[in-house]
Amino acid sequence: MIAAQEVVERALALAKVDDSIVIVTDTSEASVRWAGNSMTTNGIATSRTWTVIAIVRSGTEARVGSVTSTSVAADDIAGVVAAAEAAARSAEPSDDAMPLVAGDAVPTSWGDGPTATSIDVFAGVAADLATGFDGADRLYGFADHHIDTVWLGTSSGLRRRHVQPTGSLEINGKRDTASAWAGSATKDFADVRVPDLLSELSRRLDWAGRRIDLPAGRYETLLPPSTVADLMIYLLWTMEGRGAEEGRTALSAAGGTRVGEKLTDLPLTLFSDPAATGLEYTPFVVTGSSGESISLFDNGLAADRVEWVRDGTINALAYPRSAAAEFGTSVAVPGDNLLLTGGSDATVDDMVAGTERGLLLTTLWYIREVDPTTLLLTGLTRDGVYLVEDGEVRGAVNNFRFNESPLDLLRRVSEVGATVPTLPREWKDYFTRTAMPPLRIPDFHMSSVSQAT
Missing domain, CATH: 3.30.2290.10 (PmbA/TldD superfamily)
Structure with a gap:
């Protein structure tokens, strides 16, 4: 050859x-x-x-x-x-x-x-x-x-x-x-x-020895790092400058974009960095075609760290050189990793121990966009939703369909744990390099009961 x-x-x-x-x-x-x-x-x-x-x-x-x-x-x-x-x-x-x-x-x-x-x-x-x-x-x-x-x-x-x-x-x-x-x-x-991994699987299967049926509704929910990754990746994919500037996405605002808008008082930073230890990716643009967030004319352009959200505030959107020149802003290359930091050193188990009553939602699948103007997503739970009461997992509950926006989740999050490398369940075929913390959402929307197993 x-x-x-x-x-x-x-x-x-x-x-x-x-x-x-x-x-x-x-x-x-x-x-x-x-x-x-x-x-x-x-x-x-x-x-x-x-x-x-x-x-x-x-x-x-x-x-x-x-x-x-x-x-x-x-x-x-x-x-x-x-x-x-x-x-x-x-x-x-x-x-x-x-x-x-x-x-x-x-x-x-x-x-x-x-x-x-x-x-x-x-x-x-x-x-x-x-x-x-x-x-x-x-x-x-x-x-x-x-x-x-x-x-x-x-x-x-x-x-x-x-x-x-x-x-x-x-x-x-x-x-x-x-x-x-x-x-x-x-x-x-x-x-x-x-x-x-096998020990964690065995523990979850032990929890599933008791089955509890729950209705749809809003529940305090603990999202482990893998589920957080699946939701934040979708947010990253929508952070395109042109779509926001033209009023077509959830990052649009009257007369411009939502860059500068504060989402939360928590010091959350969502970023991509080709030099992130253990999550390194190609440090320059390589593409055979153009899209809204990337241009083939930019092949070879350095890919630097981009903080999409900084200290709880929307900070950047993706712009190739042509769009950056058109809209008078800075070039930002989409990342091939994604990290969310700004939490405590709490693990999922620590957060379970501090839960009076809520759900532990271990994996998501079949995530689809419902409304691009709000970034409302729908999807299904799978392979383990558990009821937590008085600091302990009491058993497995039925599956649900959920309706949530990653942007709204960042607004409403009430507790953030320790950031660790994780594998997203839904998007692993396209995006594997992530590090996320567990999140506590006080009112995660389980919109209907699902018959999925």
Whole structure:
């Protein structure tokens, strides 16, 4: 297979348009799956995806064509370049046209090959699961590890390379008709503690030995870090500057946006940071297409820390360079991690101990947007909602459909615990790098009883 760097340089050399961008991503992936206390499948795979972006300029206008290929043959490069250039010449002018990000320094790692994973990354996980398989509870789950090595080159002289490892493990435990879920995000599985996950699953299944039916309504509810992550990720995805400026989102305000609006007196800070320890992500823009929060013209632009909410106040929205220039504000690159800080050192167990009566809501799923103007979301509970009384979990309750807005939750939160790395349940296929605290919501809205199990 032709080296990724050679794909970049050959494609750029073949270009006959004003500007070109080439992105090559080599992926190495390993996975294992288990069901009913037995390993069922495992495998490894390698793949390449590469994109040529051609830009034809006329004055301030720019027309863009983008073609993506999975070919590994050198002879196919010229055809992909030609197809991208043909698409650019027939395209409509781009709304986000900007000069390419300039650069002339080649990173020392530019000539390195792709980084690979292997099935051996799961050795410790497999050994710990084998012990769990000897227990009475039925265990099901999946672990995945992939490493993306990306090379970015542009006709403006920019060269970038980054290696991004991403891993996750999730386990479902089942006992009789009860089910519980636990998961962990990781870079290399060295920090995954399977015995701790199995212990937590067993504890939740013990709680489910007593079933309590409750009606819909508003309940004081404890949200562990995983459920908080699922809700805050959706908030992050809606924090787009253009949509807010044009009055189309929950971040809109009369004559502008809600940046500067105080949500809570609690010192909560919601931020993305490519240098966050253990949650690092690609520290520059890499994209084959433009959207409201990101522009292909910004490929190679540095991605810095962005505090979306600072000390309880809405602080920033995502703007590519073109939108930032249009609206007279600062560029902010969307993040590939998300952290919420500003709480105490309390754990979920500490917060349970301080609860007179409420619910412990362990996981969410099937989250969908109901009203973009308020960011009202709906979804279902799954694999464990528990009744807490007098500081103790008394049993499992029926599932619910909920209706809540992450913005409103930040307004109404009454207690915030310690921030810890966590794996979101609903969005783990798209977004794994999060660190969240548990939250106490005094009146979480369970809008109806669900028959989901």
